[in-house]
Each structure stands twice: as structure tokens, then as C-alpha cells.
Amino acid sequence: MKNIKSFIAQVLGVVTALAFFTACENDDHVPEFTLQAASENVAFQNTFLAEYLLSTETANNIAERFVWNQVDFGVQTQISYQLEGSISENFDAEPDYQYDSGTLSETNASVTIKNLLAMAAGLGLDDDPATTDGDGNPNNTGTVYFKVTAFVGSGEGTDAVSTTSDVEQLTITLVEKSDEGGSGIQISSWGVVGSGYNDWGAFEDAPFYTTGTDGVYVAYVNLLDGEIKFRENNDWTNNFGDTGADGTLDAGGDNIVVTAGDYKITMDLNDSTYAIEAYSWGVVGSGYNDWGGAGPDAKFFYDYTTDTFKVGVKLIDGEIKFRLNNDWGTNYGDSGADGTLDNGGDNIAVTAGFYAITLDFNTGTYTMEEASIWGVVGSGYNDWGATPDFLFTEVNPGIWIAENVELIDGEIKFRINEDWTVNYGDTGVDGTLDDGGDNIVVTAGTYIITLNLTEGETPTYSLDAR
8 A cells, every 4th residue: 555655646746747847838938929110100191281371260170180101010909199299399399389189099180270279379470460570570470390109008118119200390370360350341230131031120131241442332142032121220210122123222112022042232322222143152063062963052151251252061072163153154263273263274173071161252262171060960950860961151250150951840959070079959948059968949941040159158059930
């Protein structure tokens, strides 16, 4: 028996020793992952503008969408990226004057005009034409710097491996204000009223604007079949009609018969005359409405603060032009791809996205910027997104208009770029816009919807039935 126990003990000892040595051997062969230098340096892929024009009126618009290549560090793990911007080429400026995207998994990031405006403040730029730099030059242009870094994990520590792009210099320019009122044009005391516009005063009259000539006023207005007159201060004390339909303004005169459409109305109180002409600029093309075959052009609205015409629009990959009155008699393209409006010029190539487009006939130029565009969505309009939202246009800073929105009985909300990330409802049914608020109940009809998102004010909305 003793011999048997001794034999068993010897066997167990051998097994234990083998297990020990095997364990040690396995420990020596634990697999290791070795980070390698990037197979390709990270670099920007997008094309940069020669100059980025900045204005507080378009602060929420996208100034540039930075795009870069995907980087491979030779391991099967998540690669992260960080986009940085600064007023200093060494990226050591105060935090308020720098941009930091934070850690990103995607290979793109959008920088807004507001981000660049913060950098402009750090550079001491301003939009006052009366101020200059030390050399007497306009004090509204400067340079900012951007770079992107690709890394694994946190990108920090002694074993960190990363790659950083070349630094890209961007020229930013604040759009100088010509005077306190911007364009110098003001809303006059006169307006358009009637069954052809606002059911004889159910909501505010369509405004006339001042012009460069005293006593001459102009209105850009969408009319319905009906009648109109011109009155002062939304009141009947002073009003003009046209007795005789001869283009002469008559105090308290007959109503003026009009047909539905978009018009420019000029009223001259110096010689008591007026003129009504069809007038509507629009976006047309394969990038919007199949060159007019898929519906009317996207209408521009007048912005008196800049004396320009603006539209918020959703484009698809293709080409566009700008034309008057949904007709090819007068149209503009861009033959040099330089932002200049050329009469009958080349088509303008566009890529899919949401844009704010501005036509400036004073300078003969246009701008087209990716932007955050508000839209109408809901069971009262498009079955909560079954078809595109009805888009607004920012006609003046903070003031958004959606014209002739055909609603049905149901509910609506307002959201940006057909996405729910940012949306407004009305909790309390008090006309105040609430972030993520309750749906707004609507009844069938045709409406002009206005959003007042003026910075520093409580956001509000109005629905005016026509």
C-alpha cells in the first residue's frame, strides 16, 4: 500500500509540474497588438473658399464642412478624430477664440459662421466701416487656422500614436454695415390691404419699403384673386384706391382688382401714381425642380435690411439657374463660377443639401451657403415627414416666412433640415415656441406662417389664414 501511495504522489507531482511549466509557457505567448504609424497621413479633402464672409444675420449657417480621409493605424479598433481651429497658428489662443470639435468618430465636421465670428472677435475685427487698423486699412479681415488629428484611444500617453494634418489658413471677412439700418432701406408707414392679400386686415398689411427717392415706395407681395387698396399705419384714415383704373392714386378711391400671383408694386406719392408688375425671382434646374417640369421655381423673398433677395431651399445633385417669373426671358447663371450673376450665363453645379441663397442685384453677385433651414412638418401637412417639409426663408435677421402653406386638419411642428434634432412646438398654446414642445393643432386652410427667432427675444410664431 505504501508503494502505491508513493507512486500516486509521484504522478501528481509530475502533473503539477507540467501544469506549472505549461502555464508559464502560455504566459509567454499572450497575443499583443502593436500600433503602427498611420499608413496615410490625415489630410483635408474639401475645397476651401478664398474668403469666408461673416455676418451676424447668418450666424447659424454652416461656414464650412471640413472633410478628411479615413486613417489606418494597422489595428482593428475605432479611430478617432479631432478638428481644431484657432486665431493662433500655434493653436495656443484663449479658449473663447478657438474651435474644438471634441472627439469624433466620423471623418467630417461642420463649422458655423457663429464659430468664425467668435474667432473674428479674438482678432479684434469689426463690421464698422469707420474703423481701420494701424495702417489705415479696413479692420474687418483676418486669418484663422484649422487642423485635424487622427488617433487611437485617447490620443494621449507615452504610447500614443497619431497623425495631424497640415494647418489650413482661412481668410475671414466681416461684412461691413453701410449704416445703422444696414441697406438704408426702411419699412414705410404704407401697406397693401384687401381681399387680395389679408382679407381686409385680418392680419398686418404687406409693407411698402422706402427707396432712394423720397415719396417713392415699393412692395413685393403675393396676391390672391380679389381687390386691394393702399393704406397708412394699418388704418383707414389715409388710404388710396384707383377710381377709373388708370394707374392714378385717388384718396379713398375704388378698390383695385388683382389676380393671384407675385407682384412688385411701386407707389409714387410725388405724382400720385402706382404700377403693379409681375415679379418673382426663383431657383430652377435639375438640382431643384427638373428645370421647371416638376413644379414652380423656389421663390426668393425680399430682405430690406440688405436690399437683397433670399430663399431657403433643399437642393439635389445637379445644376441650377435663377430666373424671373418662372420664365426664361430673364435668367442668370455664373459663367466663371466666381459668384457673379451673368445674364444667360452657365448653369451652376450644386450638391445635395439645404441652402440659403442670396441674390444681390446691386453688386451683381450671389452667395449660396449650406444652412439650417426651418420647415413645417406634421399630420396637418405631410404626415410627419412622408413628403418633404414646407421650408421657410429667413427674410430678415431672425424672421422666417413660409408663404401659402396648404394645411389640413391635424397637428404641426417646426424643425430644422427635416430632422428632429432641433424642433419647436407650443406647450401652452400661447404663441411661444418651446424647444421640443407640444404639437400645434391646425385646421384646414392656406396660411402664411411666421417664426420670430430674433436673437435675444422670446421665440414666437403666427399662423395667418388667407
